[in-house]
Amino acid sequence: MRKIIGIGETVLDIIFKGDQPMAAVPGGSTFNCLVSLGRCGLNVSFISETGNDRIGQNIIRFMEKNGIDSSSVSVYPDSKSPLSLAFLNERNDAEYIFYKDHPKDRLDFNYPEVNEGDIVVFGAFYAVNPVIRPQVHGFLDYAKSHGAILYYDVNFRSSHKDEVMKLTPNILENLELADVVRGSTEDFDVMFHKTDADAIYRSQISFYTKKFICTNGSEPVELRADDGFKKQYSILKNDNVVSTIGAGDNFNAGFIFGLIKYNITREQMTSGLTEEQWDNVIACALQFSANVCKSLNNYVDEDFAHVMAEHLIS
Template sequence: MGKIIFIGELPLNLIFGRDGGVTVMPCDRIGRAAASLAAAGHSVVMVGEAAADPVGDIIVDYLASAGVDVRSVDRFTEGRSPQRDIFEQPDGTVRLVGYGREPDVEFDTVWPRIDPDDVVVFGSYFSLNDRVRPRLLDLLEHARARKATVVYLPYFETFQVPRVTRVMPSVLDNMELADVIVTTTDDLQLVFGNRDADENYRLHIEFYTPRFYNIDTASATVEKFPEREKTAVGSPGPGGVVDALKSILSTLSRP
Protein backbone atom coordinates (compact mmCIF):
# COMPACT_ATOMS: atom_id res chain seq x y z
CA MET A 1 0.00 0.00 0.00
CA GLY A 2 1.47 3.34 -1.05
CA LYS A 3 1.25 6.80 0.41
CA ILE A 4 -1.68 9.16 0.01
CA ILE A 5 -0.40 12.65 -0.77
CA PHE A 6 -2.82 15.56 -0.34
CA ILE A 7 -2.34 18.98 -1.94
CA GLY A 8 -4.71 21.77 -0.95
CA GLU A 9 -5.65 24.82 1.07
CA LEU A 10 -5.34 24.72 4.87
CA PRO A 11 -7.94 27.05 6.44
CA LEU A 12 -9.12 27.35 10.03
CA ASN A 13 -12.91 27.35 10.39
CA LEU A 14 -14.82 29.04 13.21
CA ILE A 15 -18.42 27.81 13.28
CA PHE A 16 -20.86 30.15 15.02
CA GLY A 17 -23.91 28.15 16.08
CA ARG A 18 -27.41 29.53 16.38
CA ASP A 19 -27.17 28.89 20.13
CA GLY A 20 -24.23 31.30 20.41
CA GLY A 21 -21.59 28.59 20.72
CA VAL A 22 -18.39 28.64 18.67
CA THR A 23 -16.65 25.52 17.34
CA VAL A 24 -13.11 25.49 15.96
CA MET A 25 -12.59 23.12 13.02
CA PRO A 26 -9.18 22.99 11.30
CA CYS A 27 -9.01 22.41 7.53
CA ASP A 28 -11.59 21.68 4.85
CA ARG A 29 -12.38 18.28 3.32
CA ILE A 30 -8.84 17.69 2.01
CA GLY A 31 -7.12 18.33 5.32
CA ARG A 32 -9.74 16.49 7.38
CA ALA A 33 -9.60 13.48 5.05
CA ALA A 34 -5.81 13.51 5.38
CA ALA A 35 -6.06 13.52 9.18
CA SER A 36 -8.73 10.80 9.22
CA LEU A 37 -6.77 8.48 6.92
CA ALA A 38 -3.54 9.03 8.86
CA ALA A 39 -5.31 8.27 12.14
CA ALA A 40 -6.59 5.04 10.55
CA GLY A 41 -3.03 3.92 9.82
CA HIS A 42 -2.41 5.09 6.26
CA SER A 43 0.85 6.77 5.30
CA VAL A 44 -0.28 10.34 4.54
CA VAL A 45 1.62 13.43 3.40
CA MET A 46 0.23 16.98 3.25
CA VAL A 47 1.49 19.50 0.70
CA GLY A 48 0.36 23.08 1.23
CA GLU A 49 1.12 26.23 3.16
CA ALA A 50 0.26 27.81 6.49
CA ALA A 51 1.47 31.03 8.03
CA ALA A 52 3.99 30.93 10.85
CA ASP A 53 1.32 32.32 13.18
CA PRO A 54 -0.98 30.89 15.89
CA VAL A 55 -3.66 30.00 13.32
CA GLY A 56 -1.11 28.16 11.21
CA ASP A 57 0.12 26.37 14.35
CA ILE A 58 -3.39 25.08 15.10
CA ILE A 59 -3.77 23.73 11.56
CA VAL A 60 -0.36 22.08 11.34
CA ASP A 61 -0.58 20.65 14.88
CA TYR A 62 -3.99 19.16 14.04
CA LEU A 63 -2.54 17.34 11.03
CA ALA A 64 0.67 16.27 12.75
CA SER A 65 -1.15 14.95 15.83
CA ALA A 66 -3.21 12.68 13.55
CA GLY A 67 -0.01 11.26 12.05
CA VAL A 68 0.17 13.30 8.83
CA ASP A 69 3.65 14.05 7.50
CA VAL A 70 3.70 17.87 7.36
CA ARG A 71 7.26 18.40 6.12
CA SER A 72 5.87 19.61 2.77
CA VAL A 73 3.71 22.31 4.39
CA ASP A 74 5.45 25.63 3.79
CA ARG A 75 5.29 27.96 6.83
CA PHE A 76 5.35 31.45 5.34
CA THR A 77 6.05 34.59 7.37
CA GLU A 78 4.70 37.33 5.08
CA GLY A 79 0.94 36.89 5.36
CA ARG A 80 -1.80 35.29 7.45
CA SER A 81 -3.31 31.81 7.38
CA PRO A 82 -6.78 31.60 5.82
CA GLN A 83 -9.66 31.70 8.30
CA ARG A 84 -13.37 31.21 7.65
CA ASP A 85 -16.18 32.37 9.89
CA ILE A 86 -19.22 30.15 9.31
CA PHE A 87 -22.54 31.44 10.65
CA GLU A 88 -25.41 28.98 10.98
CA GLN A 89 -28.68 30.52 9.77
CA PRO A 90 -32.22 29.86 11.10
CA ASP A 91 -33.21 28.15 7.83
CA GLY A 92 -30.42 25.57 8.17
CA THR A 93 -28.07 27.20 5.66
CA VAL A 94 -24.76 28.84 6.53
CA ARG A 95 -23.18 32.19 5.75
CA LEU A 96 -19.44 32.07 5.19
CA VAL A 97 -16.94 34.94 5.46
CA GLY A 98 -13.29 34.40 4.54
CA TYR A 99 -10.17 36.13 5.89
CA GLY A 100 -6.43 35.79 5.38
CA ARG A 101 -3.57 37.28 3.42
CA GLU A 102 -1.44 35.31 0.99
CA PRO A 103 2.29 35.83 0.72
CA ASP A 104 3.43 37.82 -2.30
CA VAL A 105 5.87 35.17 -3.48
CA GLU A 106 5.02 32.15 -5.64
CA PHE A 107 4.11 29.00 -3.72
CA ASP A 108 7.09 26.73 -3.21
CA THR A 109 7.79 23.82 -0.91
CA VAL A 110 9.83 20.66 -0.60
CA TRP A 111 8.33 17.95 -2.79
CA PRO A 112 7.54 14.63 -1.16
CA ARG A 113 8.88 11.46 -2.71
CA ILE A 114 6.29 10.02 -5.12
CA ASP A 115 6.23 6.31 -5.98
CA PRO A 116 4.18 4.36 -8.55
CA ASP A 117 1.70 2.96 -5.99
CA ASP A 118 0.98 6.36 -4.40
CA VAL A 119 -2.27 8.31 -4.66
CA VAL A 120 -1.94 12.08 -5.16
CA VAL A 121 -5.06 14.08 -4.25
CA PHE A 122 -5.41 17.75 -5.15
CA GLY A 123 -8.19 20.31 -5.25
CA SER A 124 -9.89 23.27 -3.55
CA TYR A 125 -9.27 26.86 -4.62
CA PHE A 126 -5.58 26.21 -3.92
CA SER A 127 -5.41 24.33 -7.24
CA LEU A 128 -6.87 27.33 -9.12
CA ASN A 129 -4.74 30.03 -7.54
CA ASP A 130 -2.42 31.67 -10.09
CA ARG A 131 0.27 32.06 -7.43
CA VAL A 132 0.23 28.33 -6.73
CA ARG A 133 -0.35 26.77 -10.14
CA PRO A 134 3.16 26.87 -11.68
CA ARG A 135 4.66 24.77 -8.89
CA LEU A 136 1.53 22.65 -8.52
CA LEU A 137 1.46 21.72 -12.21
CA ASP A 138 5.13 20.73 -12.06
CA LEU A 139 4.38 18.47 -9.11
CA LEU A 140 1.36 16.87 -10.81
CA GLU A 141 3.32 16.23 -14.01
CA HIS A 142 6.01 14.61 -11.87
CA ALA A 143 3.34 12.45 -10.18
CA ARG A 144 2.06 11.30 -13.56
CA ALA A 145 5.58 10.51 -14.74
CA ARG A 146 6.06 8.44 -11.59
CA LYS A 147 2.86 6.49 -12.40
CA ALA A 148 1.01 7.60 -9.28
CA THR A 149 -2.80 7.78 -9.33
CA VAL A 150 -3.85 11.44 -9.52
CA VAL A 151 -7.22 12.39 -8.00
CA TYR A 152 -8.85 15.80 -8.54
CA LEU A 153 -11.48 17.33 -6.26
CA PRO A 154 -12.97 20.34 -8.14
CA TYR A 155 -14.41 22.41 -5.31
CA PHE A 156 -14.07 25.93 -3.91
CA GLU A 157 -16.06 28.46 -1.91
CA THR A 158 -18.30 30.97 -3.66
CA PHE A 159 -16.56 33.93 -2.00
CA GLN A 160 -13.30 32.77 -3.60
CA VAL A 161 -14.72 32.58 -7.13
CA PRO A 162 -17.46 35.17 -7.77
CA ARG A 163 -17.57 34.16 -11.47
CA VAL A 164 -16.97 30.49 -12.24
CA THR A 165 -16.26 31.20 -15.92
CA ARG A 166 -13.00 32.88 -14.92
CA VAL A 167 -11.56 29.69 -13.42
CA MET A 168 -13.07 27.13 -15.81
CA PRO A 169 -9.93 26.95 -18.00
CA SER A 170 -7.92 25.97 -14.92
CA VAL A 171 -10.61 23.50 -13.79
CA LEU A 172 -10.50 21.81 -17.20
CA ASP A 173 -6.69 21.74 -17.19
CA ASN A 174 -6.82 20.08 -13.77
CA MET A 175 -9.34 17.51 -15.02
CA GLU A 176 -7.01 16.66 -17.88
CA LEU A 177 -4.25 15.80 -15.39
CA ALA A 178 -6.49 13.54 -13.30
CA ASP A 179 -6.91 9.77 -13.38
CA VAL A 180 -9.91 10.03 -11.05
CA ILE A 181 -12.35 12.89 -10.34
CA VAL A 182 -14.34 13.09 -7.09
CA THR A 183 -17.17 15.59 -6.55
CA THR A 184 -20.16 16.21 -4.35
CA THR A 185 -23.55 17.00 -5.85
CA ASP A 186 -23.13 20.58 -4.60
CA ASP A 187 -19.77 20.80 -6.41
CA LEU A 188 -21.44 19.77 -9.65
CA GLN A 189 -24.04 22.51 -9.25
CA LEU A 190 -21.39 25.12 -8.50
CA VAL A 191 -18.95 24.17 -11.27
CA PHE A 192 -21.27 22.95 -14.04
CA GLY A 193 -24.66 24.40 -13.05
CA ASN A 194 -26.28 20.97 -12.86
CA ARG A 195 -26.71 18.53 -9.94
CA ASP A 196 -27.27 15.41 -12.07
CA ALA A 197 -24.20 13.16 -11.74
CA ASP A 198 -24.99 11.01 -14.77
CA GLU A 199 -25.52 13.99 -17.05
CA ASN A 200 -22.38 15.74 -15.82
CA TYR A 201 -20.40 12.57 -16.34
CA ARG A 202 -21.52 12.30 -19.95
CA LEU A 203 -21.19 16.00 -20.79
CA HIS A 204 -18.18 17.15 -18.79
CA ILE A 205 -16.15 14.39 -17.17
CA GLU A 206 -16.01 11.21 -19.27
CA PHE A 207 -13.99 13.01 -21.96
CA TYR A 208 -11.17 13.54 -19.44
CA THR A 209 -11.36 10.30 -17.45
CA PRO A 210 -13.86 7.43 -17.15
CA ARG A 211 -13.15 7.09 -13.42
CA PHE A 212 -15.52 9.31 -11.47
CA TYR A 213 -17.10 9.26 -8.01
CA ASN A 214 -19.92 11.55 -6.90
CA ILE A 215 -20.86 11.99 -3.25
CA ASP A 216 -24.51 12.84 -2.64
CA THR A 217 -24.70 14.31 0.85
CA ALA A 218 -28.51 14.27 0.99
CA SER A 219 -28.72 10.48 0.61
CA ALA A 220 -25.25 9.67 2.06
CA THR A 221 -24.32 7.66 -1.01
CA VAL A 222 -21.37 7.48 -3.38
CA GLU A 223 -21.99 6.73 -7.06
CA LYS A 224 -19.09 5.18 -8.94
CA PHE A 225 -18.69 5.64 -12.69
CA PRO A 226 -18.56 4.15 -15.28
CA GLU A 227 -20.22 1.26 -13.38
CA ARG A 228 -22.97 3.55 -12.00
CA GLU A 229 -22.87 1.66 -8.72
CA LYS A 230 -24.25 3.36 -5.61
CA THR A 231 -22.94 2.65 -2.11
CA ALA A 232 -24.16 3.98 1.23
CA VAL A 233 -21.28 5.77 2.99
CA GLY A 234 -21.18 7.99 6.07
CA SER A 235 -24.16 10.03 7.22
CA PRO A 236 -26.42 12.58 5.48
CA GLY A 237 -25.25 16.19 5.46
CA PRO A 238 -21.94 17.97 4.84
CA GLY A 239 -20.19 16.02 7.60
CA GLY A 240 -20.51 12.84 5.56
CA VAL A 241 -18.24 14.13 2.78
CA VAL A 242 -15.04 13.34 4.68
CA ASP A 243 -16.24 9.81 5.52
CA ALA A 244 -17.11 9.20 1.87
CA LEU A 245 -13.82 10.64 0.66
CA LYS A 246 -11.92 8.50 3.15
CA SER A 247 -13.69 5.39 1.84
CA ILE A 248 -12.97 6.25 -1.81
CA LEU A 249 -9.30 7.00 -1.23
CA SER A 250 -8.81 3.90 0.92
CA THR A 251 -10.08 1.85 -2.01
CA LEU A 252 -7.84 3.64 -4.52
CA SER A 253 -4.74 3.15 -2.36
CA ARG A 254 -5.09 -0.62 -2.18
CA PRO A 255 -2.63 -2.58 -4.33
Protein backbone atom coordinates (compact mmCIF):
# COMPACT_ATOMS: atom_id res chain seq x y z
CA MET A 1 0.00 0.00 0.00
CA ARG A 2 1.22 3.52 -0.77
CA LYS A 3 2.36 5.40 2.31
CA ILE A 4 1.47 8.87 3.54
CA ILE A 5 4.29 10.50 5.49
CA GLY A 6 3.72 13.74 7.36
CA ILE A 7 6.30 16.07 8.84
CA GLY A 8 5.13 18.72 11.29
CA GLU A 9 4.51 19.63 14.88
CA THR A 10 2.33 18.15 17.60
CA VAL A 11 0.41 20.43 19.96
CA LEU A 12 -2.38 20.22 22.48
CA ASP A 13 -5.28 22.34 21.20
CA ILE A 14 -7.33 23.92 23.99
CA ILE A 15 -10.58 25.17 22.48
CA PHE A 16 -12.51 28.09 23.97
CA LYS A 17 -16.04 29.31 23.30
CA GLY A 18 -16.23 32.81 24.67
CA ASP A 19 -13.92 32.72 27.68
CA GLN A 20 -14.68 29.13 28.67
CA PRO A 21 -12.52 26.14 27.66
CA MET A 22 -14.68 23.55 25.86
CA ALA A 23 -12.23 20.81 24.89
CA ALA A 24 -8.56 19.84 24.83
CA VAL A 25 -7.51 17.63 21.91
CA PRO A 26 -4.21 16.63 20.29
CA GLY A 27 -3.53 18.77 17.24
CA GLY A 28 -1.14 20.31 14.75
CA SER A 29 -1.99 20.90 11.11
CA THR A 30 -0.19 17.91 9.59
CA PHE A 31 -1.03 15.81 12.66
CA ASN A 32 -4.78 16.42 12.19
CA CYS A 33 -4.55 15.42 8.54
CA LEU A 34 -2.74 12.19 9.39
CA VAL A 35 -5.16 11.19 12.17
CA SER A 36 -8.06 11.38 9.71
CA LEU A 37 -6.15 9.31 7.15
CA GLY A 38 -5.10 6.79 9.79
CA ARG A 39 -8.73 6.39 10.82
CA CYS A 40 -9.52 5.57 7.20
CA GLY A 41 -7.12 2.65 7.34
CA LEU A 42 -4.32 4.15 5.24
CA ASN A 43 -0.62 3.50 5.83
CA VAL A 44 0.45 6.63 7.72
CA SER A 45 3.62 7.71 9.53
CA PHE A 46 4.66 10.96 11.19
CA ILE A 47 7.98 12.76 11.63
CA SER A 48 7.79 15.11 14.58
CA GLU A 49 8.96 15.88 18.11
CA THR A 50 7.35 16.24 21.50
CA GLY A 51 8.26 16.73 25.13
CA ASN A 52 8.62 13.93 27.64
CA ASP A 53 5.59 15.10 29.62
CA ARG A 54 1.99 13.97 30.07
CA ILE A 55 0.90 15.92 27.00
CA GLY A 56 3.55 14.32 24.81
CA GLN A 57 2.85 10.84 26.14
CA ASN A 58 -0.88 11.27 25.53
CA ILE A 59 -0.27 12.52 22.00
CA ILE A 60 1.88 9.51 21.10
CA ARG A 61 -0.70 7.10 22.54
CA PHE A 62 -3.40 8.91 20.55
CA MET A 63 -1.37 8.60 17.36
CA GLU A 64 -0.86 4.88 17.81
CA LYS A 65 -4.53 4.35 18.64
CA ASN A 66 -5.41 6.01 15.33
CA GLY A 67 -3.08 3.93 13.20
CA ILE A 68 -0.14 6.35 12.86
CA ASP A 69 3.41 4.98 12.99
CA SER A 70 5.15 7.11 15.65
CA SER A 71 8.63 5.60 15.31
CA SER A 72 9.96 8.86 13.80
CA VAL A 73 8.60 11.06 16.61
CA SER A 74 11.48 12.25 18.80
CA VAL A 75 10.78 12.66 22.52
CA TYR A 76 13.04 15.20 24.23
CA PRO A 77 13.28 14.97 28.03
CA ASP A 78 14.13 18.65 28.57
CA SER A 79 11.35 20.09 26.35
CA LYS A 80 7.74 20.96 27.08
CA SER A 81 5.08 19.95 24.59
CA PRO A 82 3.57 23.00 22.84
CA LEU A 83 0.07 24.37 23.39
CA SER A 84 -2.38 26.11 21.07
CA LEU A 85 -5.34 28.11 22.36
CA ALA A 86 -8.18 28.37 19.85
CA PHE A 87 -10.93 30.93 20.53
CA LEU A 88 -14.16 30.35 18.59
CA ASN A 89 -16.19 33.40 17.56
CA GLU A 90 -19.94 33.57 16.93
CA ARG A 91 -19.47 31.88 13.51
CA ASN A 92 -17.33 29.17 15.15
CA ASP A 93 -14.24 30.37 13.28
CA ALA A 94 -11.07 30.34 15.38
CA GLU A 95 -8.41 32.82 16.41
CA TYR A 96 -5.22 31.31 17.81
CA ILE A 97 -2.56 31.90 20.41
CA PHE A 98 0.45 29.56 20.34
CA TYR A 99 2.79 28.69 23.17
CA LYS A 100 6.01 27.01 22.10
CA ASP A 101 9.66 27.36 23.02
CA HIS A 102 10.98 27.68 19.45
CA PRO A 103 14.65 28.22 20.45
CA LYS A 104 14.62 24.63 21.77
CA ASP A 105 13.36 23.24 18.46
CA ARG A 106 15.46 20.45 17.00
CA LEU A 107 14.76 17.48 14.83
CA ASP A 108 16.69 14.24 14.87
CA PHE A 109 15.25 11.26 12.99
CA ASN A 110 16.07 8.46 10.58
CA TYR A 111 14.45 8.86 7.19
CA PRO A 112 11.49 6.51 6.76
CA GLU A 113 11.46 4.46 3.58
CA VAL A 114 9.99 6.45 0.68
CA ASN A 115 8.90 4.79 -2.56
CA GLU A 116 7.51 5.95 -5.89
CA GLY A 117 3.95 7.20 -5.45
CA ASP A 118 4.11 7.72 -1.69
CA ILE A 119 2.71 11.06 -0.51
CA VAL A 120 4.47 13.53 1.79
CA VAL A 121 2.43 16.27 3.45
CA PHE A 122 4.11 19.23 5.12
CA GLY A 123 3.38 22.82 6.02
CA ALA A 124 2.83 25.56 8.62
CA PHE A 125 5.70 27.20 10.52
CA TYR A 126 7.34 23.82 11.01
CA ALA A 127 8.09 23.70 7.28
CA VAL A 128 9.89 27.06 7.29
CA ASN A 129 11.36 27.21 10.81
CA PRO A 130 15.04 28.20 10.32
CA VAL A 131 16.19 26.17 13.34
CA ILE A 132 15.15 22.83 11.83
CA ARG A 133 15.24 23.87 8.17
CA PRO A 134 18.26 21.74 7.18
CA GLN A 135 16.58 18.56 8.43
CA VAL A 136 13.16 19.39 6.93
CA HIS A 137 14.56 20.43 3.56
CA GLY A 138 16.86 17.41 3.49
CA PHE A 139 13.96 15.02 3.98
CA LEU A 140 11.72 16.76 1.43
CA ASP A 141 14.50 16.67 -1.15
CA TYR A 142 15.11 12.99 -0.37
CA ALA A 143 11.39 12.18 -0.71
CA LYS A 144 11.13 14.05 -4.01
CA SER A 145 14.14 12.21 -5.42
CA HIS A 146 12.55 8.89 -4.45
CA GLY A 147 9.36 9.59 -6.42
CA ALA A 148 7.00 10.87 -3.72
CA ILE A 149 4.19 13.34 -4.38
CA LEU A 150 4.76 16.41 -2.17
CA TYR A 151 1.71 18.29 -0.85
CA TYR A 152 2.43 21.68 0.75
CA ASP A 153 -0.16 23.25 3.05
CA VAL A 154 1.12 26.81 3.47
CA ASN A 155 -0.83 27.48 6.70
CA PHE A 156 1.11 30.67 7.53
CA ARG A 157 -0.37 32.26 10.65
CA SER A 158 -0.50 35.97 11.43
CA SER A 159 1.56 35.31 14.57
CA HIS A 160 4.57 35.05 12.21
CA LYS A 161 3.75 38.07 10.04
CA ASP A 162 6.81 39.96 11.25
CA GLU A 163 9.06 37.11 10.09
CA VAL A 164 7.85 36.91 6.48
CA MET A 165 10.96 38.53 4.98
CA LYS A 166 13.31 36.27 6.93
CA LEU A 167 11.33 33.14 6.04
CA THR A 168 10.69 33.93 2.36
CA PRO A 169 13.65 31.87 1.04
CA ASN A 170 12.33 28.81 2.87
CA ILE A 171 8.79 29.44 1.61
CA LEU A 172 10.03 29.67 -1.98
CA GLU A 173 12.05 26.46 -1.61
CA ASN A 174 8.90 24.71 -0.40
CA LEU A 175 6.90 26.01 -3.36
CA GLU A 176 9.56 24.72 -5.72
CA LEU A 177 9.63 21.27 -4.12
CA ALA A 178 5.84 20.88 -3.94
CA ASP A 179 3.71 19.11 -6.53
CA VAL A 180 0.54 20.66 -5.07
CA VAL A 181 0.24 23.84 -3.00
CA ARG A 182 -2.81 24.68 -0.89
CA GLY A 183 -3.31 27.80 1.13
CA SER A 184 -6.06 30.04 2.40
CA THR A 185 -6.68 33.65 1.46
CA GLU A 186 -5.74 34.46 5.06
CA ASP A 187 -2.33 32.81 4.59
CA PHE A 188 -1.59 34.73 1.42
CA ASP A 189 -2.80 38.00 2.87
CA VAL A 190 -0.26 37.61 5.67
CA MET A 191 2.56 36.51 3.36
CA PHE A 192 2.00 38.49 0.17
CA HIS A 193 -0.78 41.01 0.97
CA LYS A 194 -2.93 39.37 -1.71
CA THR A 195 -6.26 37.52 -1.45
CA ASP A 196 -7.28 37.12 -5.11
CA ALA A 197 -6.53 33.57 -6.31
CA ASP A 198 -5.52 34.65 -9.83
CA ALA A 199 -3.19 37.34 -8.54
CA ILE A 200 -1.59 34.96 -6.02
CA TYR A 201 -1.14 32.25 -8.64
CA ARG A 202 0.27 34.58 -11.27
CA SER A 203 2.71 36.48 -9.10
CA GLN A 204 3.72 34.00 -6.39
CA ILE A 205 2.95 30.37 -7.28
CA SER A 206 2.93 29.47 -10.98
CA PHE A 207 6.67 30.02 -11.50
CA TYR A 208 7.38 27.28 -8.93
CA THR A 209 4.47 24.85 -9.29
CA LYS A 210 1.43 24.73 -11.57
CA LYS A 211 -1.02 23.05 -9.18
CA PHE A 212 -2.56 25.50 -6.73
CA ILE A 213 -5.61 25.32 -4.47
CA CYS A 214 -6.87 28.42 -2.67
CA THR A 215 -9.49 28.08 0.07
CA ASN A 216 -11.47 30.89 1.64
CA GLY A 217 -13.66 29.70 4.51
CA SER A 218 -17.21 29.12 3.31
CA GLU A 219 -16.49 30.71 -0.09
CA PRO A 220 -15.81 28.52 -3.15
CA VAL A 221 -12.48 26.72 -3.52
CA GLU A 222 -10.32 28.06 -6.36
CA LEU A 223 -8.18 25.67 -8.41
CA ARG A 224 -5.43 26.66 -10.83
CA ALA A 225 -3.42 24.03 -12.70
CA ASP A 226 -1.43 23.08 -15.79
CA ASP A 227 -2.13 24.60 -19.22
CA GLY A 228 -4.24 27.43 -17.80
CA PHE A 229 -6.83 25.12 -16.26
CA LYS A 230 -8.97 26.85 -13.65
CA LYS A 231 -12.13 25.85 -11.83
CA GLN A 232 -14.21 26.88 -8.84
CA TYR A 233 -15.79 24.41 -6.41
CA SER A 234 -18.68 25.36 -4.14
CA ILE A 235 -18.41 24.43 -0.47
CA LEU A 236 -20.84 21.75 0.70
CA LYS A 237 -23.75 23.28 2.62
CA ASN A 238 -23.35 22.58 6.34
CA ASP A 239 -26.00 23.73 8.82
CA ASN A 240 -24.30 22.05 11.79
CA VAL A 241 -20.97 23.86 12.05
CA VAL A 242 -19.54 23.45 15.55
CA SER A 243 -15.93 24.41 14.82
CA THR A 244 -13.88 25.23 11.72
CA ILE A 245 -10.53 24.57 13.40
CA GLY A 246 -9.79 21.38 11.44
CA ALA A 247 -11.43 22.37 8.16
CA GLY A 248 -8.26 23.11 6.20
CA ASP A 249 -6.29 20.21 7.67
CA ASN A 250 -9.04 17.80 6.71
CA PHE A 251 -9.41 19.31 3.26
CA ASN A 252 -5.78 18.19 2.91
CA ALA A 253 -6.63 14.74 4.29
CA GLY A 254 -9.52 14.34 1.87
CA PHE A 255 -7.42 15.46 -1.08
CA ILE A 256 -4.71 12.93 -0.21
CA PHE A 257 -7.36 10.25 0.35
CA GLY A 258 -8.63 11.05 -3.15
CA LEU A 259 -5.15 10.61 -4.64
CA ILE A 260 -5.02 7.12 -3.13
CA LYS A 261 -8.64 6.20 -3.91
CA TYR A 262 -8.37 7.19 -7.57
CA ASN A 263 -4.82 5.83 -7.91
CA ILE A 264 -3.30 9.09 -9.06
CA THR A 265 0.39 8.53 -9.66
CA ARG A 266 3.41 10.80 -9.54
CA GLU A 267 3.67 10.50 -13.33
CA GLN A 268 0.06 11.66 -13.78
CA MET A 269 0.61 14.47 -11.29
CA THR A 270 3.68 15.64 -13.20
CA SER A 271 2.02 15.54 -16.61
CA GLY A 272 -1.20 17.20 -15.35
CA LEU A 273 -4.50 15.82 -14.08
CA THR A 274 -7.70 15.69 -16.11
CA GLU A 275 -10.73 17.71 -15.06
CA GLU A 276 -12.42 14.50 -13.91
CA GLN A 277 -9.44 13.64 -11.70
CA TRP A 278 -9.47 17.11 -10.13
CA ASP A 279 -13.23 16.86 -9.57
CA ASN A 280 -12.82 13.50 -7.83
CA VAL A 281 -10.04 14.44 -5.44
CA ILE A 282 -11.53 17.82 -4.52
CA ALA A 283 -14.91 16.17 -3.89
CA CYS A 284 -13.13 13.96 -1.32
CA ALA A 285 -11.43 17.02 0.17
CA LEU A 286 -14.75 18.81 0.61
CA GLN A 287 -16.37 15.74 2.21
CA PHE A 288 -13.63 15.43 4.83
CA SER A 289 -13.67 19.16 5.53
CA ALA A 290 -17.45 19.22 5.99
CA ASN A 291 -17.38 16.27 8.38
CA VAL A 292 -14.78 17.72 10.73
CA CYS A 293 -16.75 20.95 11.16
CA LYS A 294 -19.53 19.02 12.93
CA SER A 295 -17.57 18.58 16.17
CA LEU A 296 -14.86 20.10 18.35
CA ASN A 297 -12.44 17.38 17.27
CA ASN A 298 -9.70 18.14 14.75
CA TYR A 299 -10.26 15.02 12.66
CA VAL A 300 -13.07 13.16 10.89
CA ASP A 301 -15.28 11.02 13.11
CA GLU A 302 -14.78 7.26 13.18
CA ASP A 303 -18.12 6.42 11.53
CA PHE A 304 -17.27 8.65 8.56
CA ALA A 305 -13.76 7.17 8.40
CA HIS A 306 -15.18 3.64 8.39
CA VAL A 307 -17.43 4.48 5.42
CA MET A 308 -14.49 6.06 3.57
CA ALA A 309 -12.33 3.00 4.23
CA GLU A 310 -15.02 0.77 2.72
CA HIS A 311 -15.13 3.00 -0.37
CA LEU A 312 -11.38 2.62 -0.66
CA ILE A 313 -11.63 -1.17 -0.67
CA SER A 314 -14.50 -1.24 -3.16
